[in-house]
Amino acid sequence: MCGFLGEYLFDTGVALTQQDVFLKLLALSKHRGPDATETSKSDYYQLGFNRLAILDLSELGNQPKFSPSKRYLVVFNGEIYNYTSLKERYHLENLKSSSDTEVLVHLLDVIGVVNTIGELNGMFSIAIIDTYKQCLYLSRDFAGIKPMFYGVSDQGVVMASQFDQLFKHPWFKSQLQLRPELMKEYFAFGYMQAPNTIYNHIFQLKPGQLLKISSNATIEELELNELCSTKRLDLKEEDDIIIDIKNQIEHAVEQQMVSDVSLATFLSGGIDSPLITAIAKSKNTKIEAFTLAVSDKTLDESETASAYADHLNIQHHIEHVNTNELLNSVNEHFEYLSEPFGDYSSIPTYLLTKKTRQKHTVMLSGDGADELFFGYPRMLDVVNKQFWFKLPFNLRKPIIRLLNKLNIINTWAPYNYKTIDEWLLGKHSHILKPALDSFFPRIPFSDAILALYSIDIKTSKSLLQDLRRNEFYGHLQRVLVKVDRMSMANSLEVRVPFLDKQLINESMNFHPKQFNSKKDLKRLLKKLMTNYYPEPLIAHEKRGFTVPIHTWLRGALKKDVLHVIFNSPFYGESNIDVIEVRNYVSQYLDHKHDSAWGVWHIYAWQKWAIKQQLV
Structure with missing residues (x-):
């Protein structure tokens, strides 16, 4: 994992920023890549890269890196998990290093930018300069695991791994303008939702997006094949797909265990990371697992995690932290949040990644499973109350009021929210609508967030698909920001097998056989767990990673x-x-x-x- 900064000029006759200014901004992401720093510059671009060496630890893996033809110059943050198969499929020869970056730059020469990005399976943000056409390409992985910020000014485009590298850049610093609707969204959800940020002219690349930017200041979004679709016509139930899902998870874990530095797993008391850990153990009997233990027993999962580890006969490291240690980390962890971010589970995440980095450089996590396999109780709540929103609002309100007074039901959501879209948005907002509206009078939400919370309740399948889409492109993005920022604060790479591109595509074919009670949450993954653990051990509920x-x-x-x-x-x-x-x-x-x-x-x-x- 790494950090980069780049500038690309339009045909305006202006100059690139001075090197000392550029290097100072590049240094803001040094913790993302402490192993090497290099730059490359011409009359219309300059790129800088801070490297965390994972594959091919030699200087040959450093960036920025030219393709063999010298047409393409690349900075690339992340990992390409299918780089070995791509090397074989396209008969790539004369590679000078064993890194995935080497495969990437060779592939660009062979099949071009669009086809190359479409072939990649991994977590990545990539900036590519086409020196023949003097244009810029920006790309981000399909789940949004790795960050990509970019700003568009009169002078040109700045792209970077961190938000502060944009708003502190001379092209933007003197004219920062807050967007009230995005401030409102931050106060509601605690993070900035792609493609927007809180500032005008500064954006985030959306998950799975590829942009082409030309010297005449035109910005074009290019179509990619094989992107993960969240709308499927022919959905399969779990009995028909469980073997395919099992094979895909196992393949994803195997691919993501390739590393030239030491690798281990996170292990909680839930379902997701224990499943990943069990599969990792089947691939490497010497794999180690790490769990954070806290003094508050109502929040501590170490006992259940230990039971999982004992069953696997795996070396298990329990990192004990007390309340004072957590509290003392609050200010320290804010030092690594270059953007406004309001998820306090970032504190234990910061401490756990700090402790595991003392022994390993790469970790596997279980993030993404709840979103793809219907793991959140709030999804269940929406499904069970959807019928109320099919009634006209004026008819629904008196019925809800009467039934609540008679203690027949205990819900005011269909009374307080006119549409299911508004209710779902309210469920995800951590400041209720009356208070939020008092903070921001007459300020609406952005079109992007309203589109994200648009839900189709015509059929159960359409509802569940839209709930999954919402979680994937909504809440999951906040989780990924937390894990990326806190792990990279400690120069630790965290890989997420559940967000393997092929596994995402396969999971989008999945429709729960039934979904009306808590036992249905992540039922498919619970079934898979029985391949590795005795059923009584699987019955524990995850307590959450919190304080x-x-x-x-x-x-x-x-x-x-x-x-x-x-x-x-x-x-x-x-x-x-x-x-x-x-x-x-x-x-x-x-x-x-x-x-x-x-x-x-x-x-x-x-x-x-x-x-x-x-x-």
Whole structure:
């Protein structure tokens, strides 16, 4: 895993930024790639790269890297898991290194940019300069595992692995303009949803997107074959697809265990990482597993994880942390968040990756399974209450009110939300609509977020497909931001076998046989688990990777919360009703509501702005 920065000029007669400025910005991502730093420059581009060496540890794996013909110059963050098969299929010869980057640049010469990107299976963000046509290509993997930010100015385009490398760049720094609707979305969801960021003219590449940018300032989105579709006409039930899914997971794990540095797995008490760990053990009997143990027994999963490890007879490292260690990491972990990000499980993630990096450079995780295999109770809740939203709103409201008063039902969602789209958006928002609207009066959500929360309830299949699409391109993206930023803070690569391109495509063919109770959540994966573990061991529910946030915000962190929210200038105050925001936090501290998530979003916003010297 690595970090890069690049500039590409339009035909405007301006110059690239001075080298000392460029290198200072490139150094912001040094923790992503501490092993080597190199740059390449011409009269219309400059690229810089910080390398974390994983495959071919020699200098031959360094970047930026030219293709053999010298037509293409590449910076590439990530891993291509099918690089060996691509080398064989296209008979690539005279490779100077054994890295996946070497295969990538050779493949560009043989089949061109669009076909090459379409062939890749991995996690990646790639910037390619075509020196013949003097154009730029930007590409991101199909699940959005690796970050790609880019900004478009009058001078040209800047692309980078980190948000701060964009908004601190001279082409943007002097004219930063916040987008109120994106601020609203951050305060609701705790992250910036691609393709947008909180600033005008600065964007994120969408998962699976390929852009071509020309010197005349035109930006074209290119069509790719084999992209992961979330709309399938011929869906299969689990009995018909379980063997195919099993084979794909096993293949994905095997491919992602290729590394020239030491590799291990994360192991929780749930379903996903134990399944990955069991398969990894079947491929390498010496594989090790790591679990974070916390002092709060209601949050600790180490005992269940140990039972899994004992059954596998695997070397298991339990990394014990106490509350003080977690609290002492709060400020430190904010140092590595170059963008506003409000998921407090980033703190234990930071600590676990910091500890595992002392022994290994690459880890396998179980992220992505909940989204692809219907693992969230909130999905179940929507399915079980969908029929209410098929009734006209004016008819539905009095029925809901009456049935609640009679204690026949206990739900106000169909009463408070006119459409199922609005309800789903509300379920994912950590600040309820009345409070959010008071923060941002008359500010709507962006078209992109409304499209993401557009749900079809005509049939059960269409509903489930749309719920999965929403989770995949919504909540999963926040999870991936957390894991990427916190692992790369510690120069640790985390691979996610469930987000293998072929496995995603196969899972999109899957439709649950039934989905109406908790036992149906991830039922297919639970069935697969019986191949590796005794059934009584699988019955445990995952507790979640979290911290005692209520206790912290109202106790140990209260002084800092008051300082950054009440006694510091509020960033973006011209776009938000700061009085309402502070009143919301005060009410939480006075136990008048319990939205710790919402308060953390506000706190994290201010911590980020203060760290970046924006206020």
